[in-house]
Amino acid sequence: MADLADKLNRPLLDAAGLTEGHRLLDLASGAGEPALSAARRAGPDGLVVGSDLVPGMMAGAVRRARSVEGPAPTFTAADMTALPFADAAFDGVTCRFGIMFVPGVDSALREVRRVLRPGGKAAFMVWGPRAGNGLFAEIGDVVADHLGEDGSLDPLFRFAKPGLLSEVMRAAGFAETSETDLTPVRKAPAGQPFWRAALDMSFGHRLGGLSAERRKALEQDIAKRFDAQAVDGIVPVPSHARIVVGW
Template identity: 85%
Template sequence: MTVHPQPGAAPSGSPPDPDGPDATRERERWTASADAWDRWADPMADLADKLNRPLLDAVGLVEGERLLDLASGAGEPALSAARRAGPAGLVVGSDLVPGMMTGAIRRVRGTDGPAPSFAAADMTALPFADAAFDRVTCRFGIMFVPPVEAALREVRRVLRPGGKAAFMVWGPRSGNGLFAEIGAVVAGHLGEDGSLDPLFRFAGPGRLSALLQAAGFTSTAESDLTPVRKAPADQPFWRAALEMSFGHRLDGLPPDRRAAIEADIARRFAAQAVDGIVPVPSHARIVVGG
């Protein structure tokens, strides 16, 4: 498969998203975080599956279908999708940063039964034929694409007539306590650099749906997931989120500075504990286009 990398500018005739992230910065961010995503892929698999299932339900994936998963990272939800599509189906996982897929490729080697294939691919210039897939999924990835309009048009192009695409994005920052608390501590130590801003790019209801309609989708639907995780206060349940979302800022820090950040995060969550348990709310939104 041929990869067609594109610059960060919006396509001709389409104004750039004023809230969109910088392309170079995002590529550097995920390249720096790739090792952390691989390291946490297996420990986070059960938690990931709780998000994978409603996303695959929303897109309507059934046995025998062909699905493209965008921004697969360490393999989610491509691995779950392959099991659902079965041996008669096909699942292709992709990511802009090849290093992000190291964990996914490693995990496939230990998979019994149907498994996805993986290919490096830029969402704004997908290396696949028109109408090649029945379904497209993207879990927490579309927010980081600078020319998002171009990406959504590409998604529409590779979908067969009648196919569906489903995107999982984060809801408001106020509803995602894990990111909000960790981000506040990191900013307090290292300064605010806007690292979290792209995560909440489509937090507003209807915003991504409007872009899907502009890209040629004739119908859209949205649903919210608002689980509250109950985490033991004496365990570093926050460390995966710290390393996966802020690895690019932690890389190269002296051990004492990193230890100070982690100690402050632990204290912050411990102060919220009730009977040794910390409630960790999250708010995700699934946006479907057909």
């Protein structure tokens, strides 16, 4: 997924106004992106702090940071609704596909405003409509066919409606907001389970109790769906993301 991730990371960091020497806080960093890319852009005179609510989520990110040459982010556990940082500590804040999972989103956005310096920008990336995200749409349809629909994907698309996150951000005190839609298409190899990580991430809680036979049948149906879309051995997988910036 690295190629698609890069196509999303770069415009997110651009939207946050990140340049050399800046101080950036990345929320819900997970496995380390875009914090790792941000650290390279901020350079040796900048500071990038990656954070996640669950310390174990960042284990891979910490290992990756130790192995890179040049500037690397630091990582720390942090609750978005009670950030352990001083007022106006950062020039920018980013969050890639994380804000939709926060129950107290109003509290989180107020905390983001608090740690931003005056004039700093917060850039959030969220998913657009499910129908525009081929990876989730196809996997979700197959799981629903086998196990029934239970709304497992609903949190991912909490802010899919244009303008919704902007409205919440302005209510939390951001003076201005802007939105930009991105629709990159990933070119995935046919016959390869490029979709398995997304399946486990989104539906692991439903798949754990399946027999090996039922799990195999489900995965075979997913593979057939994607392979049927292949052209010259390549499966085009459309994505629809949205960057919402507040300042």
